[in-house]
Amino acid sequence: MEWTSYLAPLSQGAWVTVQLTVYSTILGGLCAFVFGLGKLSHNPLLKGFSVAYIEIFRGTSLLVQLFWIYFALPIMGQAIGLDLRFPPVVAGVVALALNIGAYGAEVVRGAVQAVPKEQYEAATALNFTSRKRLWRITLPQAIPEMMPTFGNLAVQNLKDTALVSLISLGDLAFRAEQIRNFTQDSVTVYTLVLFMYFGMALVLTACMKLLERYVGRWRAAGR
């Protein structure tokens, strides 16, 4: 077989990888904010839950989390009469998002805490409510600080999507494995896949850089 004939199935797989990455990065970003801020909350329940989430998902491997959500959860659901069977895409996105979200939560917490306390005091002196202080003063200053690490996490997430091929999701890694089984042409297939992942990582990095510049545009004013 001609190597160009691999391109169509590999592209299909790449498209799945892109979707997995985009959805799980966005959902993971959401988790990062919810639980990162949750960890800073004064509400002991919210705080405890956030800490537990962060520790569990950072302390276990993505593979185990993925298998747990895809294989173990449905059985546990059955025991209590709930249908917790998810399609592989959903299980994959959720596992990736929860995993990246746990790392992101620590980034959010750190960046929020790094906003100088003088900013907090100025906002208090101007009588902002604690919620408005968070949204209008703290987060706009904290988010640009998070962005470089978020960029790294997003690329990490892209690479991690390869694991979901293990629950028979037809992503790039899965297609590659299929073609290789069929043709035994490991060198060509894996070289192609290598470059495709690398290309996607470059695009993702560029997107995150643009986003970083956008959320921190006030820093560059007049410079």
Place this chain on the structure above:
Amino acid sequence: MNDATNTRDPIIKFDKVVKRFGDHVVLDELDFEVQRGEKVTIIGPSGSGKSTVLRILMTLEEINDGVVYVGGEPLWHQRKGDSLAPASEQHLRQMRSQLGMVFQQFNLFPHMTVLRNLTEAPVQVLGVSKAEARKRGMELLEMVGLTDQANKYPHQLSGGQQQRVGIARALAMRPKVMLFDEPTSALDPELVGEVLNVIRSLADEHDLTMLLVTHEMHFARQVSDRICFFDQGRIKEQGKPEEIFTAPKEERTRAFLKAVLDPDD
């Protein structure tokens, strides 16, 4: 300057206020009053509790004992029948609206333009319309001489300009009491004058109460109705500027003034 000192209607009153950090007593049963419209300057050695007094008033620092009154109402407490209970956040927010603070390090919001620094709180906190807030913001910028900087970001301004924005930002909330904590200490000497000029023009406003901590003794003498000399968390001596600066009674005051007025001796 006015004779508000003689009226018995303190807008600020510290009643045996104690503030400790751990074992360190910073305010030691402090009694202190400021009358409506009065311009008071607090002077004193480093660590004597000057900033702490302002920070307690701005609700940035809690008290350990005693009562602080603002406009006759307890600041850190709420009346519950005849007794006083700790203040709720709602009570604090209500009380805070009477006060504005200018910080030594300006503490402008770096992610907002100069004008936005002035309009954000009026819009978000007071519910003023954006158009109205911008109008008022531009008026304030005119007052501090910075209309041409409205759309710049704080980091594009000099320290003196930033502090003038800091003053305008506090004024935008229309406080009755303005607190200044060493507003010129972080500035290069050549930028001090422009900030003092703005504060001087505020001192002419009869209704505005001003509480100023500064090491600018000549300026304090010009604008203050009263000077309070703080030492070890208490008022060691207070009086009209001419009394304190020309004929201080306390040895501590004399030593302090000598040290700050001719530091080379």
